Amino acid sequence: MDKVGLVLGIIVVAIIAAFASINTGYALDLIFFIAFYAIASLSLNLEYGYTGLSDFGKVGFIAVGAYTAGVLSAAFNVPFPLCVLAAALAAAAVGAFIGIPTVKLREDYLGMATIIIGEMIRILLRNTPTNSVWGGVFGLRGIKPPFGFIKDPLARQLAYVGLSVLIFGLTYWLMERWGNSPLGRVLKAIRDDELAARSVGKYTYRYKLLSITLGSAIAGIAGALYAFYFLYLNPDTFIPLITFIIWVMVIIGGMANNAGVILGTAIVILINRLTQIAKDYIKLPLEPNYFQAMLVGILIILFLMFRPQGLVPEKPVNTPAWRVLEEAEREGRAKPPGGEEE
Amino acid sequence: MSDYILEVINVRKRFGGVVALDGVNLKVKRGSMTALIGPNGSGKTTLFNVIAGVYKPDSGKVIFDGTDITGWPPEKIYHRGLVRTFQVPRMFKGMTVFENVLTAAKGNPGERFSTSPLRRIWKAIELKIAEKAVDIMELLKILHVARNLSSAISGGQMKLVELARGLMSDPKMLLLDEPAAGVNPTLAHEIFTFLRNLNREQGITMLIIEHRLDILFDYVDYVYVMHRGKVVAEGTPEEIVENPVVVDIYLGEA
Numbered sequence: 001m002d003k004v005g006l007v008l009g010i011i012v013v014a015i016i017a018a019f020a021s022i023n024t025g026y027a028l029d030l031i032f033f034i035a036f037y038a039i040a041s042l043s044l045n046l047e048y049g050y051t052g053l054s055d056f057g058k059v060g061f062i063a064v065g066a067y068t069a070g071v072l073s074a075a076f077n078v079p080f081p082l083c084v085l086a087a088a089l090a091a092a093a094v095g096a097f098i099g100i101p102t103v104k105l106r107e108d109y110l111g112m113a114t115i116i117i118g119e120m121i122r123i124l125l126r127n128t129p130t131n132s133v134w135g136g137v138f139g140l141r142g143i144k145p146p147f148g149f150i151k152d153p154l155a156r157q158l159a160y161v162g163l164s165v166l167i168f169g170l171t172y173w174l175m176e177r178w179g180n181s182p183l184g185r186v187l188k189a190i191r192d193d194e195l196a197a198r199s200v201g202k203y204t205y206r207y208k209l210l211s212i213t214l215g216s217a218i219a220g221i222a223g224a225l226y227a228f229y230f231l232y233l234n235p236d237t238f239i240p241l242i243t244f245i246i247w248v249m250v251i252i253g254g255m256a257n258n259a260g261v262i263l264g265t266a267i268v269i270l271i272n273r274l275t276q277i278a279k280d281y282i283k284l285p286l287e288p289n290y291f292q293a294m295l296v297g298i299l300i301i302l303f304l305m306f307r308p309q310g311l312v313p314e315k316p317v318n319t320p321a322w323r324v325l326e327e328a329e330r331e332g333r334a335k336p337p338g339g340e341e342e
Numbered sequence: 343m344s345d346y347i348l349e350v351i352n353v354r355k356r357f358g359g360v361v362a363l364d365g366v367n368l369k370v371k372r373g374s375m376t377a378l379i380g381p382n383g384s385g386k387t388t389l390f391n392v393i394a395g396v397y398k399p400d401s402g403k404v405i406f407d408g409t410d411i412t413g414w415p416p417e418k419i420y421h422r423g424l425v426r427t428f429q430v431p432r433m434f435k436g437m438t439v440f441e442n443v444l445t446a447a448k449g450n451p452g453e454r455f456s457t458s459p460l461r462r463i464w465k466a467i468e469l470k471i472a473e474k475a476v477d478i479m480e481l482l483k484i485l486h487v488a489r490n491l492s493s494a495i496s497g498g499q500m501k502l503v504e505l506a507r508g509l510m511s512d513p514k515m516l517l518l519d520e521p522a523a524g525v526n527p528t529l530a531h532e533i534f535t536f537l538r539n540l541n542r543e544q545g546i547t548m549l550i551i552e553h554r555l556d557i558l559f560d561y562v563d564y565v566y567v568m569h570r571g572k573v574v575a576e577g578t579p580e581e582i583v584e585n586p587v588v589v590d591i592y593l594g595e596a
Contacts, residue, residue, distance in 0.1 A: 177459035182452035182468060185445045189434045196432035199394065200446040200507055201420035202453075210455055256436070316438050316489075319452070320465055321472035325440055325488055328476045334485040 005263055005312040012266045015274075025154060030273060032161045032229055035168040036222055038265040041249040042175050042258060043218035048247075049255035049314075050179060051211040052191030053103060054111040057118030058246050061216040063238035064121060065091040065223025067134055070233045073143045075133050080146035084167075084224045091220025094121075096213040103208040118243060126235040139234035146228055164225050171218060175258045180318040187211065188256065188317065248300050254310025263311055271295065344408060347372040347515055347547045348393070348424075353402030355392055362388040363399070364571035370515070370564075375541045375548045377558055377579075380568035381591065386551045387429055389568070390517050394426040395419045407514060421448070423514035427507075427521065429551070431500035435493035439503055442492045443479060446507035447471040471510075478506045482536070498525035501533075509540075515547040522554065530554060534561045559583070567591075 020027035040062060047053040065087035072078035072086055102113045130136040146163070150156040178184060189197040190204045197204050227233055245268060253264020275295065279288035303310065316322075328334060348370040355363040363385050370376045378386050391397045393404050395416040404412045406424050414422075434442050450471060451457050452464030479485040482502045487495050492503060501521060508516055521537065522530035538561045540546055552558040559565075559579035567575040567582060569591045575582060582588050 174459060177461075178455065181458035181461070182444070182450045182464060183455060183458035185434075185437065185441050186453050188437055188441075189445045192434040192436050193432045195396065195416070196428070196434065197445075198416040199420060199426055199428075199432075201417050201448060201511065202445075203417050214455060314436060317441055319444075319468055320461075321440070321444055321468055321475070324469060324472035324476055328480070328485065333476070333480050334488065336486040337483040 002312055005260060008267065008311060009263055012263065012270060015270055025157065028154075028157050028161045030269070032164055034266050034269050035161070035164045036225055036229070037246065037249060037269060038262045039168050039171050039222040039225070040219055041246050041253070041261050041265045042171050043215040043222070044246050044250050045255065045258060045261045046175060046178070046187075046218070047211055047215040049250060049257070049261070050184065050187040050191060051208055052107065052194075053208060053212055053215075054107050055114050055212060055215065056111045056240075056243055056247075057098070057114035057116075057121075058219055059238045059240060059242040060114075060118030060121035061091045061095055061219035062223035062226065062242065063118075063125065063235070064094050064216075065220025066227040066233055066238070067125060067140065067223075068220070069224035070140045070143045070227040071134055073228070074140055075142075077144065080144075080228060083228070084221055087220040087224035087227075088217040089220075091223065092213050092217035095216025095219075096209065099209045099212040099216075103205065103212055115240060115243070118238075119240060122235050122238045125238075134233075137235065139232060141232055143227055143231040143233070145231055160229065164229070167221065167225065171221070172258060172262065179256070179258060182317075182319065184317040191256075245296070248296055250310075251300060252303055252310060254312040254314065256314040257310065257312045260310050260312030267311075268296070271299075345371055347407055348549065349403075349405040350389070350393065351403040351405065353389070353392055353399045353404065355388060355397060355399050361571055363392065363402075365402070366568070366571070366573055368566050368573055368576075370547060370549050373541070373545050373547055374563045375538060375550065375561060377562040377565045378549060378551050378568065379553070379555060379558070379565060379582075384568040385571040386568055387519060388571075390426060390519055390551065394424070394517060420511065423511075424517065425508040425511060425513040425515070426517035427501075427504040427519055429519040429523065431497065431504050433492035433500055433503065435491070437492060438489055439479070439484060439492050439495060439499075440475065440488040442503055443475040443506045443510060444471060446510040447474070448511045475506070475510065478509050482506050498529055501525065505533075513546060515549070518548060518550045520551055520553065522552065522557065527554075527557065530557050531560075534558070537561070 016027060016030060019030060040058060044055060044058055047055045068090040069083035069087040072083045098117050102110055105113060125134060126137050128136045130138045134140045147156045147159040150159055186202050186207060189202060190207055194204050249265040249268045250261050252267060254260030272292065275292045284291055346369040350366055350368040353363050353366045366389055380386050392399045395414050398413045403410060406422060409422065411419055411422060434445060450464060450467055452468055457463045476485065479488055482505060484499055484502045484506065487499055505521060522533045534557060537548060541548055562579060565577060565579055565582045566573050567588050575585050575588050577585065
């Protein structure tokens with residue numbers, strides 16, 4: 001149906017399979033990163049793609065989730081599932097707290113407010129004493145691996161990446177359910193014209209607040225997965241660049257299209273990895289790391305200019321209502337006025 | 343129950359130094375089709391925005407169906423049964439016409455974050471809403487563009503989509519801001535005939551802003567004339583046409 005998406009999806013899977021046949025550990029790491037970023041970009045898609053909330057503080061909510069899970073595991077020996085749950089709740093609480101005053105703002109002001117808040121969380125974590133429970137600038141150590149009982153490191157990694165992919169799958173399922181329901185229509189209505197949405201009786205403030213709260217909760221879960229993958233956290237991991245990368249994933253993939261956003265995520269990560277590998281083989285007149293950043297920048301400009309809808313464009317909200325329309329069309333009720341001449 | 347479904351009492355609204363509404367008084371009879379006319383800048387749309395909750399009045403009251411709705415937000419007013427359309431159509435432009443109309447339905451349990459993942463909770467109601475949407479679109483002759491993006495239809499069709507959205511909630515009263523603006527006279531007459539039938543058959547009260555008096559006066563029961571933020575005349579269309587004040591400020595100008 002969607003040829004571009006299908007072809008690119010097959011290419012992505014083929015590249016990952018090729019990596020897997022060369023180095024299983026590397027492929028697992030790649031898959032983890034795609035799952036982690038995909039959860040985050042799906043949460044941004046809920047906020048921006050569907051609801052139109054320009055959340056530029058995504059990394060802050062990931063950090064809140066990561067640190068909540070990390071501290072609970074490292075300092076209090078809380079088991080993994082409870083840590084993930086707590087991470088979601090903590091990030092949701094911060095999301096709601098920030099959302100209450102900010103979702104009333106216009107799109108651009110909301111963007112400014114959230115980018116500052118995201119940075120504040122990092123700076124706060126960084127500028128606390130190193131003997132605090134999260135270690136300040138030294139970072140947080142001692143997070144207990146959830147599959148520590150598995151002795152073989154590759155099997156342990158496989159189990160954890162598998163679990164992460166499962167959580168990513170559940171996130172995708174939930175997003176598709178939300179998106180393809182009457183709720184999906186309401187969110188898009190708010191995105192397209194908030195006053196019109198209010199004029200047809202939608203309590204838009206409540207929806208926007210819930211959207212950023214739930215989006216933050218999901219980002220918090222992504223953060224928790226990150227914490228238990230690396231078992232070490234440092235405040236300076238959670239820089240605004242992470243937020244921008246997640247935005248690029250959503251823009252390239254296709255706003256308000258969950259499958260597209262996942263594809264966008266995989267493509268951005270693969271570009272990142274492949275250029276990292278390529279720089280060992282290709283001589284460039286400039287620093288390869290900068291070249292990588294430039295490449296992403298060029299990509300986003302090209303997309304905004306030539307394919308603003310993304311690789312996989314938005315689809316109508318799929319509910320059983322369409323069957324009723326199809327039936328009416330079959331009955332010949334959908335004739336244009338003015339008669340037979342079309 | 344009062345004879346009047348809508349009462350606007352001494353409403354004032356100013357924007358900085360501009361007095362947009364300077365003590366407006368107006369009553370709309372239940373079941374009537376009432377027109378609101380006046381030259382550009384006389385405050386008609388501002389009054390609509392005050393009634394529909396977009397602006398809070400500086401002073402005065404808006405009573406709808408026995409309830410003081412002054413300062414209520416638009417969404418709450420909608421649920422009370424008062425629905426408005428916009429002068430320049432406001433489409434949910436990323437969605438199809440069909441979705442635009444479906445979105446306006448009241449009480450769809452699938453619109454909650456908690457229940458929307460569970461299809462069986464909302465499926466039956468969604469199907470009913472879809473049938474209603476199809477019926478309304480057929481009546482308004484926009485069913486053939488149901489699958490089009492709402493940003494990719496003509497201006498006249500957008501007006502009809504707005505009207506279709508308004509009808510989805512079975513409103514007690516419609517506030518229509520130039521429902522026939524920018525459409526050809528034949529279609530304008532069609533729209534007003536449709537509105538008049540709706541008004542008679544379903545008893546929906548209407549307050550209509552319209553500039554094309556030649557068409558409008560064939561259909562409405564009662565007319566209010568605004569000028570410089572005040573209601574300066576009222577009466578039946580016949581009386582208004584004869585009214586020298588109106589001829590002076592409005593018809594004389596045209």
